[in-house]
Amino acid sequence: MNEKKVVAVIVEGPSDENAIGSILKEFFSSEEVQFAVVHGDITSDYATTIENVVSKVGALIENIKSRYGYKWGDFVKIIHITDTDGAFTKNCIKQAEVEKIQYYEGHMEYSNVDEVEKRNEHKSEIMFKLYTTGKVHNIQYRLYFNSCNLEHVLYGELKDFSDDEKEVLSDEFAEKYEGKVYEFIDFISDKSVAVDGTYRETWKYIEENKNSLQRHSNMHLIFETV
Numbered sequence: 001m002n003e004k005k006v007v008a009v010i011v012e013g014p015s016d017e018n019a020i021g022s023i024l025k026e027f028f029s030s031e032e033v034q035f036a037v038v039h040g041d042i043t044s045d046y047a048t049t050i051e052n053v054v055s056k057v058g059a060l061i062e063n064i065k066s067r068y069g070y071k072w073g074d075f076v077k078i079i080h081i082t083d084t085d086g087a088f089t090k091n092c093i094k095q096a097e098v099e100k101i102q103y104y105e106g107h108m109e110y111s112n113v114d115e116v117e118k119r120n121e122h123k124s125e126i127m128f129k130l131y132t133t134g135k136v137h138n139i140q141y142r143l144y145f146n147s148c149n150l151e152h153v154l155y156g157e158l159k160d161f162s163d164d165e166k167e168v169l170s171d172e173f174a175e176k177y178e179g180k181v182y183e184f185i186d187f188i189s190d191k192s193v194a195v196d197g198t199y200r201e202t203w204k205y206i207e208e209n210k211n212s213l214q215r216h217s218n219m220h221l222i223f224e225t226v
Helices: 014-027 053-068 112-131 151-157 163-176 183-186 199-206 219-223
Strands: 008-009 032-037 074-081 093-094 108-110 139-147
Touching: 008 014, 008 053, 014 032, 014 074, 014 151, 014 163, 014 183, 014 219, 032 053, 053 074, 053 112, 074 112, 093 112, 108 112, 108 163, 112 139, 112 199, 139 199, 139 219, 151 163, 183 219
Parallel strands: 008 032, 008 074, 074 139, 093 108
Antiparallel strands: none
C-alpha cells in the first residue's frame, strides 16, 4: 500500500534526470518522485501530433504507474521539462554546412533551412498544446521550459554537447547542489535565468522574438509552494 503521494517528472534524457533528480527528490521529500526519461524530445517527434500528445504523456505516466503498482489517485502532479530549441523564433535560420542544428543566441544554422522551419512550427504547436493542458488523467500537469536547452540554462553555455559531456556536466552539477536544494532554487530563480510572471505569462514571453534561443527558464515555478 502506497502511503506517499507521487510526483511524476518527465525529462528528455538521462543527464537531465541526473542533473536535477536529487534536487527534486529533496524538495518533494514528503512525496515519491518518479522519473520518465523519454530518450528524445516528445515535442519535436513527428509521430507526436496535437491530437495524440496528451495521450503520449499519459502513456509515460501509465508506465510509472504499472512499474511501481501505483493507482491513478496516488499521483499529485506531473512535471514535464522540455527544451525550447529556439522553436518560437521566426526568420533566423541561416544556411550552413553542418551536420546538426547549431544554436546561437541570435540565430540557428543548419544545412536545410526548410527542415528547421518545419520542425519549429511542429514543436511550437505541440508545446502550446501541452502548456495549455492543465491536467492529464485528472492529475495537475505543467510543462516547464529551458531555453535554448537544459545545458544552456544550468551550465550557461550554448553548444552541441556530446552525451558523454552531458553526463560529466550533470554529475558535477548534481554534486554541487547535493543537499543544497535552496541554493539551487536561488540559482534557478535568479533574474539572469528566471522569466518573471505567472506560468502562462512565462510561456507568452518565451514565444516572443528570439527569447526561445536565449537563456531563460520557468523551472523556478516548480518550487513555488503557494
